[in-house]
Amino acid sequence: RADNDLMFPEVAGAVGPFNLNSKEAALFEQSHTQLGTPRLLAIPEPSSDNEKKKVGRKKQKHKMSQEPGDDGDDRTREHPFIVTEPGELARGKKNGLDYLFDLYEQCARFLDEVQQMSKERGEKCPVKVTNQVFRHAKLKGASYINKPKMRHYVHCYALHCLDLQQSNHLRKLYKDRRENVGAWRQACYLPLVEMARQNGWDIEGVFNRNEKLRIWYVPTKLRQLCHTEKSKDSDSCSYE
Protein backbone atom coordinates (compact mmCIF):
# COMPACT_ATOMS: atom_id res chain seq x y z
CA ARG A 1 0.00 0.00 0.00
CA ALA A 2 1.21 3.49 -0.64
CA ASP A 3 -0.27 5.19 2.40
CA ASN A 4 -0.02 4.67 6.10
CA ASP A 5 2.76 7.22 5.73
CA LEU A 6 5.33 4.76 4.57
CA MET A 7 6.17 6.70 1.44
CA PHE A 8 9.65 6.77 -0.08
CA PRO A 9 10.35 3.05 0.25
CA GLU A 10 14.06 3.51 0.76
CA VAL A 11 13.32 5.78 3.63
CA ALA A 12 10.60 3.93 5.42
CA GLY A 13 12.73 1.12 6.73
CA ALA A 14 15.78 3.17 7.49
CA VAL A 15 14.03 5.83 9.45
CA GLY A 16 11.23 4.01 11.16
CA PRO A 17 11.59 3.37 14.87
CA PHE A 18 15.02 4.83 15.28
CA ASN A 19 14.64 7.43 17.93
CA LEU A 20 17.16 6.99 20.67
CA ASN A 21 15.97 10.11 22.31
CA SER A 22 13.90 8.68 25.09
CA LYS A 23 16.36 6.19 26.45
CA GLU A 24 19.53 7.82 25.19
CA ALA A 25 21.11 4.41 24.65
CA ALA A 26 23.97 4.22 27.10
CA LEU A 27 26.26 3.64 24.15
CA PHE A 28 26.15 7.27 23.25
CA GLU A 29 26.31 8.56 26.74
CA GLN A 30 28.96 6.82 28.77
CA SER A 31 31.69 7.99 26.49
CA HIS A 32 34.25 10.77 26.80
CA THR A 33 33.70 14.51 27.18
CA GLN A 34 33.46 14.20 30.95
CA LEU A 35 31.82 17.50 31.49
CA GLY A 36 31.20 16.85 35.13
CA THR A 37 34.40 17.16 37.04
CA PRO A 38 37.47 18.68 35.46
CA ARG A 39 36.26 22.05 34.32
CA LEU A 40 32.88 22.45 35.83
CA LEU A 41 32.84 21.03 39.27
CA ALA A 42 36.27 22.45 39.82
CA ILE A 43 35.40 26.02 39.13
CA PRO A 44 33.03 27.15 41.77
CA GLU A 45 32.83 25.65 45.16
CA PRO A 46 32.94 21.92 45.42
CA SER A 47 32.31 21.54 49.09
CA SER A 48 29.97 18.99 47.66
CA ASP A 49 31.44 15.65 46.86
CA ASN A 50 35.04 15.92 45.81
CA GLU A 51 36.39 16.52 49.28
CA LYS A 52 37.80 13.04 49.32
CA LYS A 53 36.13 11.37 46.37
CA LYS A 54 35.99 7.86 47.77
CA VAL A 55 34.41 6.92 44.44
CA GLY A 56 31.11 5.13 44.18
CA ARG A 57 30.47 2.73 47.00
CA LYS A 58 27.42 0.51 47.24
CA LYS A 59 24.24 2.45 47.33
CA GLN A 60 22.79 1.85 50.76
CA LYS A 61 19.24 0.60 50.54
CA HIS A 62 17.38 1.89 53.54
CA LYS A 63 19.57 0.96 56.48
CA MET A 64 20.57 -2.38 54.99
CA SER A 65 24.11 -3.70 54.47
CA GLN A 66 26.15 -0.79 55.67
CA GLU A 67 29.64 -1.75 56.74
CA PRO A 68 29.88 -0.93 60.44
CA GLY A 69 32.56 1.58 61.25
CA ASP A 70 32.23 2.91 57.76
CA ASP A 71 29.78 5.73 57.70
CA GLY A 72 31.05 6.30 54.20
CA ASP A 73 31.25 9.29 52.02
CA ASP A 74 29.03 8.10 49.21
CA ARG A 75 26.50 10.71 50.16
CA THR A 76 23.23 10.30 48.34
CA ARG A 77 21.73 13.66 49.02
CA GLU A 78 23.62 16.81 48.18
CA HIS A 79 24.58 19.09 51.02
CA PRO A 80 21.98 21.78 51.55
CA PHE A 81 22.61 25.27 50.30
CA ILE A 82 23.34 28.18 52.57
CA VAL A 83 23.32 31.84 51.75
CA THR A 84 26.84 32.86 50.83
CA GLU A 85 28.09 36.10 49.40
CA PRO A 86 29.80 36.05 46.01
CA GLY A 87 33.10 34.22 46.09
CA GLU A 88 32.51 32.88 49.55
CA LEU A 89 33.17 29.22 50.16
CA ALA A 90 30.51 27.44 52.19
CA ARG A 91 31.78 26.14 55.53
CA GLY A 92 30.86 22.76 56.92
CA LYS A 93 28.61 20.34 55.10
CA LYS A 94 26.93 22.99 53.02
CA ASN A 95 27.01 24.30 49.50
CA GLY A 96 27.20 27.96 48.56
CA LEU A 97 25.25 29.97 46.04
CA ASP A 98 28.08 30.27 43.53
CA TYR A 99 27.93 26.52 43.28
CA LEU A 100 24.15 26.65 42.87
CA PHE A 101 24.45 29.09 40.00
CA ASP A 102 27.16 27.04 38.38
CA LEU A 103 24.75 24.13 38.25
CA TYR A 104 22.62 26.23 35.92
CA GLU A 105 25.57 26.83 33.63
CA GLN A 106 26.28 23.12 33.62
CA CYS A 107 22.71 22.47 32.56
CA ALA A 108 23.14 24.93 29.73
CA ARG A 109 26.15 22.95 28.61
CA PHE A 110 24.23 19.69 28.80
CA LEU A 111 21.46 21.26 26.78
CA ASP A 112 24.00 22.21 24.13
CA GLU A 113 25.11 18.62 23.92
CA VAL A 114 21.57 17.34 23.65
CA GLN A 115 20.86 19.85 20.92
CA GLN A 116 23.93 18.78 19.01
CA MET A 117 22.95 15.15 19.29
CA SER A 118 19.35 15.65 18.28
CA LYS A 119 20.39 17.69 15.28
CA GLU A 120 22.71 14.95 14.14
CA ARG A 121 19.98 12.39 14.49
CA GLY A 122 17.31 14.49 12.83
CA GLU A 123 15.20 14.60 15.94
CA LYS A 124 13.25 17.40 17.53
CA CYS A 125 15.71 19.87 18.98
CA PRO A 126 14.85 21.14 22.47
CA VAL A 127 15.08 24.86 23.09
CA LYS A 128 14.65 24.66 26.85
CA VAL A 129 16.09 22.54 29.62
CA THR A 130 13.75 19.57 29.42
CA ASN A 131 13.45 16.21 31.11
CA GLN A 132 15.67 14.88 28.37
CA VAL A 133 18.45 17.25 29.41
CA PHE A 134 18.21 16.18 33.04
CA ARG A 135 18.33 12.57 31.94
CA HIS A 136 21.37 13.30 29.81
CA ALA A 137 23.10 15.07 32.68
CA LYS A 138 22.54 12.06 34.89
CA LEU A 139 23.90 9.68 32.28
CA LYS A 140 26.97 11.84 31.94
CA GLY A 141 27.56 11.40 35.64
CA ALA A 142 26.22 14.70 36.92
CA SER A 143 24.01 12.96 39.44
CA TYR A 144 23.96 16.06 41.58
CA ILE A 145 21.73 17.75 39.02
CA ASN A 146 18.02 17.05 39.21
CA LYS A 147 14.82 18.66 38.02
CA PRO A 148 13.09 19.61 41.28
CA LYS A 149 16.20 21.35 42.55
CA MET A 150 16.88 23.27 39.38
CA ARG A 151 13.29 24.35 39.00
CA HIS A 152 13.17 25.37 42.66
CA TYR A 153 15.86 28.01 42.31
CA VAL A 154 15.36 29.17 38.72
CA HIS A 155 14.17 32.60 39.73
CA CYS A 156 17.20 33.05 41.98
CA TYR A 157 19.41 32.31 39.02
CA ALA A 158 17.28 34.68 36.97
CA LEU A 159 18.01 37.54 39.33
CA HIS A 160 21.68 36.60 39.21
CA CYS A 161 21.61 36.83 35.41
CA LEU A 162 19.51 39.94 35.09
CA ASP A 163 20.94 42.12 37.83
CA LEU A 164 24.12 40.74 39.27
CA GLN A 165 24.56 43.81 41.43
CA GLN A 166 21.20 43.46 43.10
CA SER A 167 21.55 39.70 43.39
CA ASN A 168 24.87 40.12 45.16
CA HIS A 169 23.46 42.73 47.49
CA LEU A 170 20.58 40.47 48.40
CA ARG A 171 22.94 37.61 49.12
CA LYS A 172 25.07 39.75 51.40
CA LEU A 173 22.03 41.14 53.14
CA TYR A 174 20.49 37.76 53.84
CA LYS A 175 23.78 36.27 54.83
CA ASP A 176 24.44 39.02 57.38
CA ARG A 177 20.95 38.64 58.76
CA ARG A 178 21.63 34.91 59.09
CA GLU A 179 18.51 34.14 57.13
CA ASN A 180 18.11 30.62 55.80
CA VAL A 181 18.09 29.67 52.14
CA GLY A 182 14.32 29.56 52.00
CA ALA A 183 14.03 33.16 53.10
CA TRP A 184 16.64 34.31 50.59
CA ARG A 185 14.92 32.33 47.87
CA GLN A 186 11.59 34.02 48.62
CA ALA A 187 13.24 37.42 48.63
CA CYS A 188 14.51 36.88 45.11
CA TYR A 189 11.00 37.18 43.72
CA LEU A 190 10.44 40.83 44.50
CA PRO A 191 13.20 42.39 42.40
CA LEU A 192 12.12 40.24 39.49
CA VAL A 193 8.54 41.38 39.78
CA GLU A 194 9.81 44.95 39.72
CA MET A 195 11.80 44.18 36.60
CA ALA A 196 8.73 42.69 34.99
CA ARG A 197 6.77 45.84 35.81
CA GLN A 198 9.36 47.92 34.04
CA ASN A 199 9.02 45.69 31.01
CA GLY A 200 5.29 45.90 30.60
CA TRP A 201 4.76 42.87 32.83
CA ASP A 202 6.18 40.62 30.17
CA ILE A 203 8.20 38.32 32.39
CA GLU A 204 8.36 35.75 29.62
CA GLY A 205 10.01 38.36 27.44
CA VAL A 206 12.42 39.33 30.19
CA PHE A 207 13.60 35.74 30.35
CA ASN A 208 13.75 35.30 26.60
CA ARG A 209 15.76 38.42 26.02
CA ASN A 210 18.55 37.15 28.26
CA GLU A 211 20.99 34.79 26.61
CA LYS A 212 21.36 32.54 29.63
CA LEU A 213 17.80 32.66 30.89
CA ARG A 214 16.16 31.89 27.58
CA ILE A 215 16.56 28.15 28.14
CA TRP A 216 14.69 28.13 31.46
CA TYR A 217 10.96 27.98 31.93
CA VAL A 218 9.49 30.92 33.81
CA PRO A 219 8.47 29.51 37.20
CA THR A 220 4.74 29.44 37.75
CA LYS A 221 4.98 31.25 41.05
CA LEU A 222 6.87 34.14 39.47
CA ARG A 223 4.36 34.44 36.65
CA GLN A 224 1.53 34.47 39.17
CA LEU A 225 3.17 37.11 41.30
CA CYS A 226 3.59 39.31 38.25
CA HIS A 227 -0.02 38.75 37.32
CA THR A 228 -1.46 39.72 40.68
CA GLU A 229 0.85 42.71 40.99
CA LYS A 230 -0.26 43.88 37.57
CA SER A 231 -3.89 43.54 38.62
CA LYS A 232 -3.27 45.55 41.77
CA ASP A 233 -1.59 48.24 39.70
CA SER A 234 -4.51 48.71 37.36
CA ASP A 235 -7.06 48.38 40.15
CA SER A 236 -5.64 51.21 42.17
CA CYS A 237 -6.04 53.78 39.43
CA SER A 238 -9.60 53.46 38.34
CA TYR A 239 -9.23 55.31 35.06
CA GLU A 240 -8.23 53.19 32.09
Add this chain to the structure above:
Amino acid sequence: RADNDLMFPEVAGAVGPFNLNSKEAALFEQSHTQLGTPRLLAIPEPSSDNEKKKVGRKKQKHKMSQEPGDDGDDRTREHPFIVTEPGELARGKKNGLDYLFDLYEQCARFLDEVQQMSKERGEKCPVKVTNQVFRHAKLKGASYINKPKMRHYVHCYALHCLDLQQSNHLRKLYKDRRENVGAWRQACYLPLVEMARQNGWDIEGVFNRNEKLRIWYVPTKLRQLCHTEKSKDSDSCSYE
Protein backbone atom coordinates in the same frame (compact mmCIF):
# COMPACT_ATOMS: atom_id res chain seq x y z
CA ARG B 1 5.33 28.63 58.00
CA ALA B 2 6.88 31.03 55.62
CA ASP B 3 7.85 28.61 52.94
CA ASN B 4 5.99 26.04 50.92
CA ASP B 5 6.00 28.81 48.36
CA LEU B 6 3.12 30.67 49.89
CA MET B 7 4.96 33.94 50.17
CA PHE B 8 3.27 37.32 49.83
CA PRO B 9 0.24 36.51 51.94
CA GLU B 10 -2.08 38.75 49.99
CA VAL B 11 -1.13 36.89 46.89
CA ALA B 12 -1.13 33.34 48.05
CA GLY B 13 -4.85 32.98 48.49
CA ALA B 14 -5.84 35.01 45.50
CA VAL B 15 -3.65 33.25 43.05
CA GLY B 16 -3.62 29.71 44.26
CA PRO B 17 -5.59 27.15 42.30
CA PHE B 18 -7.08 29.49 39.77
CA ASN B 19 -6.10 28.09 36.48
CA LEU B 20 -9.04 27.67 34.19
CA ASN B 21 -6.74 26.66 31.43
CA SER B 22 -7.33 22.95 31.43
CA LYS B 23 -11.09 22.90 31.44
CA GLU B 24 -11.70 26.34 29.98
CA ALA B 25 -14.79 26.74 32.13
CA ALA B 26 -17.70 26.86 29.74
CA LEU B 27 -18.51 30.26 31.13
CA PHE B 28 -15.75 31.86 29.20
CA GLU B 29 -16.24 29.88 26.07
CA GLN B 30 -19.86 29.75 25.05
CA SER B 31 -20.08 33.46 24.70
CA HIS B 32 -20.01 35.72 21.70
CA THR B 33 -17.34 36.23 19.10
CA GLN B 34 -18.75 33.35 17.07
CA LEU B 35 -15.71 32.83 15.01
CA GLY B 36 -17.01 29.68 13.51
CA THR B 37 -19.66 30.49 10.98
CA PRO B 38 -20.19 34.03 9.77
CA ARG B 39 -16.76 35.00 8.54
CA LEU B 40 -14.82 31.83 8.58
CA LEU B 41 -16.96 29.01 7.46
CA ALA B 42 -18.51 31.28 4.90
CA ILE B 43 -15.35 32.26 3.15
CA PRO B 44 -13.95 29.19 1.58
CA GLU B 45 -15.94 26.25 0.55
CA PRO B 46 -18.57 25.06 2.91
CA SER B 47 -19.68 21.99 1.09
CA SER B 48 -19.29 20.77 4.59
CA ASP B 49 -22.23 21.33 6.84
CA ASN B 50 -24.05 24.50 6.03
CA GLU B 51 -25.77 23.15 2.96
CA LYS B 52 -29.02 23.04 4.82
CA LYS B 53 -27.96 23.52 8.41
CA LYS B 54 -30.66 21.49 10.03
CA VAL B 55 -29.05 22.52 13.31
CA GLY B 56 -27.95 20.01 15.88
CA ARG B 57 -30.14 16.99 16.01
CA LYS B 58 -29.72 14.18 18.48
CA LYS B 59 -26.37 12.55 18.13
CA GLN B 60 -27.10 9.09 16.87
CA LYS B 61 -25.61 6.50 19.16
CA HIS B 62 -24.67 3.53 17.06
CA LYS B 63 -27.83 2.71 15.15
CA MET B 64 -30.09 3.51 18.11
CA SER B 65 -33.05 5.92 18.15
CA GLN B 66 -32.94 7.28 14.66
CA GLU B 67 -36.22 8.62 13.40
CA PRO B 68 -37.19 6.40 10.48
CA GLY B 69 -37.47 8.23 7.21
CA ASP B 70 -35.08 10.79 8.59
CA ASP B 71 -31.59 9.86 7.62
CA GLY B 72 -30.69 13.26 8.99
CA ASP B 73 -28.08 15.76 8.18
CA ASP B 74 -26.35 15.87 11.54
CA ARG B 75 -23.31 14.30 10.00
CA THR B 76 -20.76 13.28 12.57
CA ARG B 77 -17.77 12.79 10.35
CA GLU B 78 -16.66 15.53 8.00
CA HIS B 79 -16.86 14.87 4.32
CA PRO B 80 -13.57 13.57 3.02
CA PHE B 81 -11.25 15.84 1.13
CA ILE B 82 -10.64 15.56 -2.57
CA VAL B 83 -7.91 17.14 -4.61
CA THR B 84 -9.23 20.40 -5.99
CA GLU B 85 -7.43 23.14 -7.80
CA PRO B 86 -7.37 26.60 -6.25
CA GLY B 87 -10.77 28.22 -6.19
CA GLU B 88 -12.52 25.04 -7.21
CA LEU B 89 -15.58 24.02 -5.26
CA ALA B 90 -15.73 20.36 -4.34
CA ARG B 91 -18.65 18.54 -5.92
CA GLY B 92 -20.76 16.00 -4.11
CA LYS B 93 -20.18 15.05 -0.51
CA LYS B 94 -16.58 16.15 -0.49
CA ASN B 95 -14.49 19.02 0.76
CA GLY B 96 -11.88 20.84 -1.29
CA LEU B 97 -8.37 21.85 -0.42
CA ASP B 98 -9.13 25.56 -0.08
CA TYR B 99 -11.40 24.57 2.75
CA LEU B 100 -8.66 22.40 4.24
CA PHE B 101 -6.22 25.28 4.23
CA ASP B 102 -8.78 27.61 5.71
CA LEU B 103 -9.06 25.26 8.66
CA TYR B 104 -5.42 26.09 9.41
CA GLU B 105 -6.16 29.79 9.36
CA GLN B 106 -9.07 29.20 11.70
CA CYS B 107 -6.75 27.42 14.07
CA ALA B 108 -4.38 30.37 13.96
CA ARG B 109 -7.28 32.56 14.97
CA PHE B 110 -8.22 30.25 17.81
CA LEU B 111 -4.62 30.27 18.96
CA ASP B 112 -4.73 34.05 19.02
CA GLU B 113 -7.76 33.91 21.28
CA VAL B 114 -6.15 31.40 23.60
CA GLN B 115 -3.05 33.56 23.79
CA GLN B 116 -5.12 36.61 24.61
CA MET B 117 -6.95 34.74 27.33
CA SER B 118 -3.87 33.24 28.89
CA LYS B 119 -2.15 36.60 28.93
CA GLU B 120 -5.11 38.13 30.72
CA ARG B 121 -5.07 35.36 33.27
CA GLY B 122 -1.33 35.38 33.76
CA GLU B 123 -0.94 31.84 32.52
CA LYS B 124 1.62 30.26 30.27
CA CYS B 125 1.09 31.54 26.78
CA PRO B 126 1.22 28.90 24.05
CA VAL B 127 3.31 29.66 21.00
CA LYS B 128 2.12 26.69 18.97
CA VAL B 129 -1.23 25.11 18.22
CA THR B 130 -1.54 22.86 21.25
CA ASN B 131 -4.16 20.53 22.64
CA GLN B 132 -5.54 23.53 24.47
CA VAL B 133 -6.19 25.30 21.19
CA PHE B 134 -8.05 22.31 19.76
CA ARG B 135 -10.09 22.13 22.93
CA HIS B 136 -10.85 25.83 22.67
CA ALA B 137 -11.88 25.46 19.03
CA LYS B 138 -14.27 22.69 19.96
CA LEU B 139 -15.79 24.73 22.77
CA LYS B 140 -16.28 27.60 20.38
CA GLY B 141 -18.30 25.30 18.19
CA ALA B 142 -15.72 24.46 15.56
CA SER B 143 -16.31 20.78 16.01
CA TYR B 144 -15.03 20.14 12.52
CA ILE B 145 -11.50 20.94 13.74
CA ASN B 146 -9.58 18.17 15.42
CA LYS B 147 -5.99 17.35 16.15
CA PRO B 148 -5.41 14.20 14.08
CA LYS B 149 -6.78 15.86 10.97
CA MET B 150 -4.81 19.05 11.35
CA ARG B 151 -1.58 17.25 12.10
CA HIS B 152 -2.15 14.92 9.18
CA TYR B 153 -2.07 17.68 6.60
CA VAL B 154 0.33 20.18 8.18
CA HIS B 155 3.00 19.67 5.56
CA CYS B 156 0.47 20.23 2.78
CA TYR B 157 -0.41 23.54 4.37
CA ALA B 158 3.29 24.24 4.74
CA LEU B 159 3.82 23.90 1.02
CA HIS B 160 0.82 26.12 0.45
CA CYS B 161 2.39 28.79 2.68
CA LEU B 162 5.94 28.52 1.44
CA ASP B 163 5.42 28.17 -2.27
CA LEU B 164 1.88 28.87 -3.34
CA GLN B 165 2.84 28.53 -6.99
CA GLN B 166 4.23 25.05 -6.59
CA SER B 167 1.44 24.03 -4.26
CA ASN B 168 -1.12 25.10 -6.83
CA HIS B 169 0.67 23.27 -9.61
CA LEU B 170 0.77 20.12 -7.58
CA ARG B 171 -2.91 20.36 -6.87
CA LYS B 172 -3.76 20.80 -10.53
CA LEU B 173 -1.45 17.96 -11.50
CA TYR B 174 -2.91 15.49 -9.04
CA LYS B 175 -6.42 16.56 -9.77
CA ASP B 176 -5.97 16.00 -13.49
CA ARG B 177 -4.41 12.62 -12.83
CA ARG B 178 -7.44 11.79 -10.70
CA GLU B 179 -5.17 10.87 -7.81
CA ASN B 180 -6.74 10.54 -4.40
CA VAL B 181 -6.03 12.79 -1.45
CA GLY B 182 -3.54 10.37 0.04
CA ALA B 183 -1.38 10.45 -3.06
CA TRP B 184 -1.45 14.23 -3.23
CA ARG B 185 -0.61 14.41 0.43
CA GLN B 186 2.42 12.19 -0.04
CA ALA B 187 3.56 14.24 -2.99
CA CYS B 188 3.63 17.38 -0.88
CA TYR B 189 6.65 16.11 1.04
CA LEU B 190 9.13 16.24 -1.81
CA PRO B 191 9.10 19.95 -2.59
CA LEU B 192 9.45 20.66 1.12
CA VAL B 193 12.48 18.42 1.41
CA GLU B 194 13.99 20.32 -1.50
CA MET B 195 13.28 23.58 0.27
CA ALA B 196 14.93 22.26 3.39
CA ARG B 197 18.00 21.27 1.36
CA GLN B 198 18.28 24.83 0.09
CA ASN B 199 18.13 26.06 3.66
CA GLY B 200 20.91 23.96 5.07
CA TRP B 201 18.48 21.21 6.00
CA ASP B 202 17.02 23.35 8.74
CA ILE B 203 13.37 22.48 8.26
CA GLU B 204 12.57 23.80 11.71
CA GLY B 205 13.96 27.16 10.66
CA VAL B 206 12.01 27.08 7.42
CA PHE B 207 8.81 26.72 9.42
CA ASN B 208 9.79 29.31 12.00
CA ARG B 209 10.69 31.93 9.45
CA ASN B 210 7.20 31.85 7.99
CA GLU B 211 4.62 33.92 9.78
CA LYS B 212 1.81 31.42 9.35
CA LEU B 213 3.80 28.24 9.73
CA ARG B 214 5.57 29.23 12.92
CA ILE B 215 2.67 28.06 15.03
CA TRP B 216 2.69 24.50 13.66
CA TYR B 217 4.91 21.66 14.79
CA VAL B 218 7.13 20.23 12.09
CA PRO B 219 5.67 16.80 11.32
CA THR B 220 7.91 13.93 12.36
CA LYS B 221 7.74 12.32 8.95
CA LEU B 222 8.95 15.47 7.25
CA ARG B 223 11.82 15.88 9.68
CA GLN B 224 12.82 12.28 9.11
CA LEU B 225 12.70 12.62 5.35
CA CYS B 226 14.95 15.66 5.55
CA HIS B 227 17.33 13.78 7.80
CA THR B 228 17.70 10.75 5.54
CA GLU B 229 18.02 12.89 2.44
CA LYS B 230 20.74 14.88 4.14
CA SER B 231 22.57 11.66 5.00
CA LYS B 232 22.32 10.45 1.42
CA ASP B 233 23.71 13.76 0.23
CA SER B 234 26.81 13.58 2.38
CA ASP B 235 27.26 9.86 1.79
CA SER B 236 27.45 10.21 -1.95
CA CYS B 237 30.41 12.52 -1.87
CA SER B 238 32.94 10.75 0.25
CA TYR B 239 35.12 13.74 0.98
CA GLU B 240 34.09 15.76 4.04
Add this chain to the structure above:
DNA sequence: AACCCGGGCGACCATCGGACGCTGGTGCC
Protein backbone atom coordinates in the same frame (compact mmCIF):
# COMPACT_ATOMS: atom_id res chain seq x y z
C1' DA C 1 22.75 11.48 72.31
C1' DA C 2 18.45 13.24 71.20
C1' DC C 3 15.77 16.53 68.91
C1' DC C 4 13.92 19.33 65.53
C1' DC C 5 14.42 22.34 61.72
C1' DG C 6 14.77 22.80 56.84
C1' DG C 7 15.38 21.42 52.42
C1' DG C 8 16.91 17.72 48.76
C1' DC C 9 14.84 15.20 45.40
C1' DG C 10 12.06 10.61 44.53
C1' DA C 11 8.04 9.92 42.69
C1' DC C 12 3.62 11.19 41.36
C1' DC C 13 0.05 13.60 38.33
C1' DA C 14 -2.45 15.93 34.75
C1' DT C 15 -1.67 16.90 30.38
C1' DC C 16 1.01 16.91 26.40
C1' DG C 17 2.59 15.74 21.50
C1' DG C 18 2.10 12.10 18.58
C1' DA C 19 0.19 8.05 16.17
C1' DC C 20 -2.71 4.04 14.83
C1' DG C 21 -6.28 1.82 12.95
C1' DC C 22 -11.60 1.16 13.42
C1' DT C 23 -15.45 2.72 11.65
C1' DG C 24 -18.34 4.11 8.46
C1' DG C 25 -19.17 7.45 4.61
C1' DT C 26 -18.90 7.41 -0.34
C1' DG C 27 -18.86 6.32 -5.31
C1' DC C 28 -19.05 2.57 -8.49
C1' DC C 29 -21.01 -1.32 -10.53
Add this chain to the structure above:
DNA sequence: GGCACCAGCGTCCGATGGTCGCCCGGGTT
Protein backbone atom coordinates in the same frame (compact mmCIF):
# COMPACT_ATOMS: atom_id res chain seq x y z
C1' DG D 1 -28.38 -2.56 -3.11
C1' DG D 2 -24.01 -4.27 -2.17
C1' DC D 3 -19.20 -3.87 -2.10
C1' DA D 4 -14.52 -2.15 -1.75
C1' DC D 5 -11.93 1.64 -0.90
C1' DC D 6 -10.00 5.04 1.88
C1' DA D 7 -9.77 8.64 5.08
C1' DG D 8 -11.79 11.03 9.43
C1' DC D 9 -10.86 11.24 14.00
C1' DG D 10 -11.73 8.61 18.66
C1' DT D 11 -8.68 6.95 21.49
C1' DC D 12 -4.68 5.33 23.10
C1' DC D 13 0.46 5.82 24.68
C1' DG D 14 4.96 7.16 26.32
C1' DA D 15 6.96 11.26 27.88
C1' DT D 16 6.57 15.88 29.47
C1' DG D 17 6.36 19.94 32.68
C1' DG D 18 5.31 20.72 37.19
C1' DT D 19 4.88 19.80 42.10
C1' DC D 20 4.45 17.90 46.83
C1' DG D 21 5.94 16.25 50.82
C1' DC D 22 8.81 12.21 52.77
C1' DC D 23 12.75 11.45 54.61
C1' DC D 24 16.83 12.35 56.50
C1' DG D 25 21.06 15.23 56.94
C1' DG D 26 22.92 18.61 59.96
C1' DG D 27 23.44 21.99 63.66
C1' DT D 28 22.11 22.84 68.27
C1' DT D 29 21.43 21.86 72.93
